[in-house]
Amino acid sequence: MTVELENVNLRRDGVDFLVDVxxxxxxxGFNILLGPTLSGKTTLLRMMAGLERPDSGRLLENGADVTxxxxxxxxxxxxxxxxxxxxxxxxxxxxxxxxxxxxxxxADARKRVTEVAELLRLGPMLRRRPSELSGGQQQRVALARAxxxxxxxxxxxxxxxxxxxxxxxxxxxxxxxxxxxxGSTVVYATAEPLEALMLGGATATLHxxxxxxxxxxxxxxxxxxxxxxxxxxxxxxxNVAGVVKRGAEFVMDDTVTWPVGDTHAAMxxxxxxxxxxxxxxxxxxxxxxAVSLEGxxxxxxxxxxxxxxxxxxxxxxxxxxxxxxxxxxxxxxxRVSVDPARxxxxxxxxxxxxxxxxxxWHRSD
Amino acid sequence: MAxxxxxxxxxxxxxxxxxxxxxxxxxxxxxxxxxxxYALLGPSGCGKTTLLNIISGLVAPTEGEVLFGGKAINDLPxxxxxxxxxxxxxxVYDTMTVYDNLAFPLRNRxxxxxxxxRRVRETASMLGLEEVLSRRAxxxxxxxxxxxxxxxxxxxxxxxxxxxxxxxxxxxxxxxxRLRSQLKQLHQRYNFTMxxxxxxxxxxxxxxxxxxxxxxxxxxxxxxxxxxxERPGHTFVGHFIGSPGMNLFPCRVDNGAVxxxxxxxxLDAPPPAMVSGRTELGVRPEFVRFDPAxxxxxxxxxxxxxxxxxxxxxxxxxxxxxxxxxxxxxPSGEARVSFDPRLAAVFVDGWRTGGEAP
Numbered sequence: 001m002t003v004e005l006e007n008v009n010l011r012r013d014g015v016d017f018l019v020d021v022x023x024x025x026x027x028x029g030f031n032i033l034l035g036p037t038l039s040g041k042t043t044l045l046r047m048m049a050g051l052e053r054p055d056s057g058r059l060l061e062n063g064a065d066v067t068x069x070x071x072x073x074x075x076x077x078x079x080x081x082x083x084x085x086x087x088x089x090x091x092x093x094x095x096x097x098x099x100x101x102x103x104x105x106x107a108d109a110r111k112r113v114t115e116v117a118e119l120l121r122l123g124p125m126l127r128r129r130p131s132e133l134s135g136g137q138q139q140r141v142a143l144a145r146a147x148x149x150x151x152x153x154x155x156x157x158x159x160x161x162x163x164x165x166x167x168x169x170x171x172x173x174x175x176x177x178x179x180x181x182x183g184s185t186v187v188y189a190t191a192e193p194l195e196a197l198m199l200g201g202a203t204a205t206l207h208x209x210x211x212x213x214x215x216x217x218x219x220x221x222x223x224x225x226x227x228x229x230x231x232x233x234x235x236x237x238x239n240v241a242g243v244v245k246r247g248a249e250f251v252m253d254d255t256v257t258w259p260v261g262d263t264h265a266a267m268x269x270x271x272x273x274x275x276x277x278x279x280x281x282x283x284x285x286x287x288x289x290a291v292s293l294e295g296x297x298x299x300x301x302x303x304x305x306x307x308x309x310x311x312x313x314x315x316x317x318x319x320x321x322x323x324x325x326x327x328x329x330x331x332x333x334x335r336v337s338v339d340p341a342r343x344x345x346x347x348x349x350x351x352x353x354x355x356x357x358x359x360x361w362h363r364s365d
Numbered sequence: 366m367a368x369x370x371x372x373x374x375x376x377x378x379x380x381x382x383x384x385x386x387x388x389x390x391x392x393x394x395x396x397x398x399x400x401x402x403y404a405l406l407g408p409s410g411c412g413k414t415t416l417l418n419i420i421s422g423l424v425a426p427t428e429g430e431v432l433f434g435g436k437a438i439n440d441l442p443x444x445x446x447x448x449x450x451x452x453x454x455x456x457v458y459d460t461m462t463v464y465d466n467l468a469f470p471l472r473n474r475x476x477x478x479x480x481x482x483r484r485v486r487e488t489a490s491m492l493g494l495e496e497v498l499s500r501r502a503x504x505x506x507x508x509x510x511x512x513x514x515x516x517x518x519x520x521x522x523x524x525x526x527x528x529x530x531x532x533x534x535x536x537x538x539x540x541x542x543r544l545r546s547q548l549k550q551l552h553q554r555y556n557f558t559m560x561x562x563x564x565x566x567x568x569x570x571x572x573x574x575x576x577x578x579x580x581x582x583x584x585x586x587x588x589x590x591x592x593x594x595e596r597p598g599h600t601f602v603g604h605f606i607g608s609p610g611m612n613l614f615p616c617r618v619d620n621g622a623v624x625x626x627x628x629x630x631x632l633d634a635p636p637p638a639m640v641s642g643r644t645e646l647g648v649r650p651e652f653v654r655f656d657p658a659x660x661x662x663x664x665x666x667x668x669x670x671x672x673x674x675x676x677x678x679x680x681x682x683x684x685x686x687x688x689x690x691x692x693x694x695x696p697s698g699e700a701r702v703s704f705d706p707r708l709a710a711v712f713v714d715g716w717r718t719g720g721e722a723p
Contacts, residue, residue, distance in 0.1 A: 036537040037507075134409055164408045164564045166605055173668075191537055197671045221671050235538045279672050279691075299546045299553070301571035304594025304606065305651055308571060310546045319542065321672075323690065325591050330553055 001062045001152040001185055002027050003048060008057030010043060010209075017043045018054070019209040025185060027062075030176045030201030032217060033189040035232055039206040041189035045155045048187060050074045061153070074153075077146035077184075081158040083139040085130040091117075092126040094141050098149035116148045119178060136167040143175075147182060154179055156188045160195070172198045193235040197221060205232045227273060227350035236278040236308060239318040243274045243345075250340075253314040258291045258340060267353060273346040276338055281320035283309070286337025293336055300328040311336065366558045367434035367525045369397040369420060374429035376415055382427065389415045390426075391582040397526070399434075400556040402549070404573035406563060408605070411579040413562050417528055420560070422446050433525055449518020449527045453534045455510035456517070459503040463494055466502055466513050467520050474521075488520045491551060508540040512547075519557075529561040533568060545572060566606050570594075578602050594649075595708055600715045603647050609675060612653070612685035616646040616711060623711055626681035628660045633706045634719035642714040650675065650688040652705035655696065659703035667695055678702070 003025050010018040018040050025031045033041045046052045047059065050071035059067045066074065077098075085094050092113060099109040117123050120140045130138050139159060146154055156175075160168040176199055179186045190196055196203050196217055203221075204214040205228075212229045213220050224230035231238045244251045245267055251257050252274075260267070285292045295313035302308075302325055309320040309328060313336070320336060328334065345353040376390040385391055390412045397403050405413040418424035419431060422443035430437050438446065458466050467485045476484075489495050492512045497505060502513060511532055518527060529548075533541045549572055552559055563569050569576050570590035578586045578593065578601075586598040597603035603611030617624045621635045625646055636644070665684070666677040676687040676695055687702065689695055711718050 036539070136409070165566060165608075166408060166564075166610070169608060193538065194670070198668070200668075218669055218671065231539075236542050237539050277672070299550050301546065301549065302590045303567055303570045304590040305649075330550070 002060075003153060003185060003187070004060040004063075005044075005047070006058040006060065008047065008054040008059070010047070010052060010054050016209050018047070021057070021209070021211055023204055023211055023214060025187060025202070027185055028180065028183055029185055030180060030199065031185070031187045032196045032199055032201060032203040033187065033206055034191075034193065034196045034203050035206030036191055039232075040209040041191075041206055042157055043209075044206070045078070045157050045187060045189055048153065049076045049078050049155055075151050076153045076155060077149045077151035078155040079139075079142050079146050079157065079159045081161045083135070083142040083162070085138055085141050085145075087130055089129070090126065091122060091128055091130065091133070091141055094130060095122075095126075095144045095148055098145060102149075112148050113144075116144045119147070119174075120144045136163045139163055140171075143171075147178060150182060150184070152184060154184045154186045156186065158189055158191065161191075168195075176200060193221075193233050196233070203233075205229045207232060223352075224344070225352050227275060227346045227352075230275050230344060230346075230352075234277055236319040236321055238275045239278060239281065239316070240273060240275045241314075241316050243272050245269050245272060255314075256291065256293055261289075261340060263341070264345065267345065271348050272353065273348060273350065274343045275346065276342045276344065278308070278319040278321040280338055280342040281309075281311075281318060281322075282337050282339075283320065283322050283326060283334065284337065285335050286339070289340065290337035291340050293338075295334050295336055297328045297330055297332045297334050299330060300326065302327075309334070309336075366399050366556075368399045368432075369526055369558065369560075370430075370432040370435075371395045371416070371419070372430040372432065374416075374419060374426045374431070376412075376419065376424065376426045376428075385582075388427075389582055390419075393429075393584055395577065395584065395587070397558060397560060399558055402552045402559045402561070402572060402574045404561045404563060404569035404576045405579060406566060406569040406576050406605075407579035408564055410581075412582045413579050414530065416579070417530060417560070417562050420446075420526070421448050421450060421528060447521065447523045447525045449515065449521070449524045451511065451515050451518065451527070451529045451532045453531045455507070455514045457502045457510050457513050460501065462499055462501055463489070463505070463513055464498040467494075467498075467516050470517055470520060484520050484522065488516045491519065491555065492516050493547070506540065507536045508544040511536065511544060524557070526558045526560060529559065529563075531563055531565075532561075533563075533565075548572065566608070570606070578605065580605070596710075596717070597647070598717050600645065600647060600712050603649070603712075607649055607651075609650055609686050611647045611649045613712070614646045614648075614680065614683050614685070616644050618644050618711060625660070626683075630660075630704060630709065631706045632709055632711070632719065634710065636711040636713065636718040640711075640713050640718065645712045646704075646709060647712050647717075648704040648709040650686040652708045653685070653687045653702050654705070655687075655693075655700055656703035657701055659701040662700055662702050664695065664697055664700050 005021050005023045008018055008021040035041055058065055095113045096109050117126055122140055160171055200217050203217040205212045207228045213225045221233050241252055246269055248260050249257050293313050295311040298310040298312055300307055300309050307322045307326040311318045371393050374390055374393040375388055377388045379387045382388055407413050419426050431439055468481050471481045489498055494512055561572050576593055577584055580601045586602050593602055593606050614625045618636050618640050621638045623630045662678045662680045664678050668675045674689045676689055678685055678687055
């Protein structure tokens with residue numbers, strides 16, 4: 001089903017939880033809500049489930065207004081970060097419970113439970129009780145119950161956050177397919193940019209109760225409309241600095257200058273913020289056109305395949321993400337460089353400047 | 366601080382343990398050198414938390430000895446072991462100021478006010494908490510709260526080791542970067558002995574100088590991040606470290622020559638001439654290259670993860686993954702690949718063969 005929020009506001013105890021949220025998700029799509037703790041993800045999910053009523057605005061399902069339809073009358077499946085199962089029932093009965101409520105015949109129920117259990121690799125555990133399973137397996141039971149229900153709308157609130165890293169990796173690659181095979185519209189909340197990129201689909205970035213951008217996940221990542229979105233969608237954190245355009249030159253920290261290229265020639269003189277991603281910070285002086293900077297290593301972290309360099313450059317604390325192992329000492333001077341084509345420019349109030357033509361994203365307002 | 370040694374530790378939660386299966390820790394011999402930064406890494410159920418609890422004294426091992434600075438301390442209760450511990454959720458008195466939170470453990474021990482003030486300020490400066498000392502803990506961000514729980518442990522002058530149990534799990538990604546690098550800086554500046562328990566490879570690999578990889582109650586490999594990534598000693602390490610994990614292909618070994626699906630694969634460090642057991646070739650997605658002179662494979666799917674792409678391919682009946690950096694051109698359909706001969710290896714019954722490359 002399509003789900004649409006129209007100018008939704010929610011305020012509790014003097015705190016804004018959702019501010020003028022408008023969002024339309026397509027039927028059968030995999031949609032991600034990406035933002036840090038308290039950005040409004042869970043509130044938005046609860047509203048879609050019918051657990052919260054907005055102060056103003058409307059909620060539409062397949063075009064019909066369901067703003068005041070009670071949660072019991074809505075056909076929604078929800079999975080929380082902290083898995084919830086019926087402790088006294090077997091895994092089989094846990095998964096089958098929504099079918100029992102829907103009075104599906106026993107034979108049909110058996111077939112569907114077996115199918116879903118197979119998909120989530122719970123086949124051998126159907127006779128056990130949830131308490132006899134690991135955390136990852138218990139969360140898979142909760143996911144299986146949501147899947148078997150075949151609800152047209154499935155809401156997932158950081159469902160993998162409590163699971164082991166490796167298990168998370170596996171489920172991440174399987175979840176979009178599992179739910180799209182079932183034909184459900186999925187809304188999935190996460191705080192992790194990398195998780196959003198791996199899941200794909202469409203992403204809405206949230207910040208302090210507002211949606212800052214909504215579009216195809218990779219488009220939002222590559223073409224953020226403002227600094228807040230670029231920051232929300234960057235892990236390691238986005239590198240940011242103030243910069244001044246003065247005629248044919250950009251000037252950073254009064255000392256570093258580089259020529260304004262064709263792409264940025266149309267920009268007016270004045271102050272800007274620039275941002276770039278950590279993997280675009282190259283170790284070493286770079287080529288002819290690169291902007292070269294001198295920094296001091298604050299700490300280097302080596303993951304085995306990559307090195308994360310925390311670097312003080314002028315007043316800025318940046319992170320560089322370099323392929324391979326680079327042994328760097330704390331306090332060591334280090335020359336780094338960035339291809340200026342990798343810079344994103346923002347106005348001093350954070351709006352993106354000069355986004356490329358033919359963009360596929362659109363603002364939610 | 367002190368060296369910590371675990372000598373022939375076995376632990377079972379069963380009353381009268383019989384077979385190895387009854388043991389949550391099968392046999393662990395480990396030394397944590399004074400001033401080292403260590404991580405215990407493994408999936409849930411691998412025994413890492415049991416090991417942590419044995420060091421802190423919350424669990425008495427079924428067999429073996431725990432030594433601090435060469436002295437067996439099995440009988441010492443947890444509060445006498447002088448361990449600073451940081452848990453998943455910050456342990457902080459919300460209504461107290463940060464200063465009082467830090468002073469609390471010292472006041473409890475009847476230490477003089479002047480000494481308390483000196484210790485509190487010194488610890489706060491180590492962790493960058495000077496500016497918030499007079500603020501109530503309640504209003505602070507999660508990373509600062511975690512620093513307070515750490516500071517409450519460090520404020521005592523007699524700490525043997527700092528232990529972290531999944532300290533970043535509930536912290537947002539951006540703060541995670543900040544706090545983790547600060548912990549590492551703290552280690553480099555003051556040389557505390559630190560043991561960090563996690564299931565998250567990125568945290569373990571980036572934080573620790575030595576990582577202890579655990580699986581099913583056993584220590585499978587101890588090493589730095591580079592060696593665990595480049596030379597995993599066991600297929601479990603290859604799988605658990607790296608994202609995605611190491612590719613494995615069943616292979617035939619004939620007098621030191623290695624064949625996958627009938628095609629020869631060259632290795633700098635080939636397996637010994639005589640091998641018996643299940644043989645697999647292991648090669649990480651990062652060590653597979655497109656190569657016109659290589660083995661024929663078929664590309665099935667390309668997943669774009671923003672900064673890089675992961676290619677799903679098949680070699681005969683075996684699916685595997687290739688890591689492609691930004692800018693690398695990916696052929697469609699049929700392609701040829703080669704494996705880095707320095708970094709691919711044959712594993713027999715799970716264990717790496719071939720030793721060091723000549």
